Amino acid sequence: MPGKSGEIIDYIKNDLERDPQDIKTIVVTHHHFDHTGILDKLKKITGAKVAIHSADADYISGEKTQHGSLFMIPIVMFMKIIYRSRPVKADILLEDGDQIGDYRVIHTPGHTSGSICLYNPINKVLFVGDNLMYSNDKIEGPRVVHEPENYKKSIEKLRNLDMGVILTGHEQPITSGANNRLDTFLTELYD
Ligand SMILES: [Zn+2]
Ligand SMILES: [Zn+2]
Structure with a gap:
């Protein structure tokens, strides 16, 4: 979720007692915003590669817009602006x-x-x-x-x-x- 990068990094450091840069690959289960809202930040902090299925890759790179209800689309757009979520180009396309x-x-x-x-x-x-x-x-x-x-x-x-x-x-x-x-x-x- 957007705004949660600090929480995740704290968890890696304090609970797992690992360096965030130990993470080599971030695997994304699908493109929805509640699963990718801090992908750009986590990629930057960890230096990890981002892996996602080829059919969802264009949504995280910003080439396609998240499909969804007319109700959801403006909410997602609003959150992207508020949390300054940037698009991410996948490093690994999964099949x-x-x-x-x-x-x-x-x-x-x-x-x-x-x-x-x-x-x-x-x-x-x-x-x-x-x-x-x-x-x-x-x-x-x-x-x-x-x-x-x-x-x-x-x-x-x-x-x-x-x-x-x-x-x-x-x-x-x-x-x-x-x-x-x-x-x-x-x-x-x-x-
Ligand atoms: Zn979903
Ligand atoms: Zn979800």
Whole structure:
């Protein structure tokens, strides 16, 4: 979120006890402003490369404008001006199946065209960005789905992963029964 760079840098220094310049790559799950609002600042402070799926890259570079409701567009524009968010040119364009460290990129278009998940088969952690929400003990879909025709197929790709923890972009992590919870969500999605 815009305005949060200080908080993130403090976390890296004080909680993780690492130098911000130890960060080599910032992986962006999708282009939405609440996930990229301080990308320019973090890139500058850390010197890290920015990686994003090719289908979302033009939104962070400013070549395309974030699509969204007529209500959201002026709010995003207003926040960009207030927080002086600058566009960022991606250093790494990701595609489905790419590997970043121990994480595999899974392209899951739906929430945005270039939404990705990141899966680590060693510790069984799955980052889902905004592809899934988790509230009241239940997996739900995101409120905004730009490509509804692709969304179900994308989530179906996650079904066969062995998942210990699912980390969502906004809610609490899912730390138990991740596979069963996803199965339930998918069944309801097909009803
Ligand atoms: Zn989003
Ligand atoms: Zn979000």
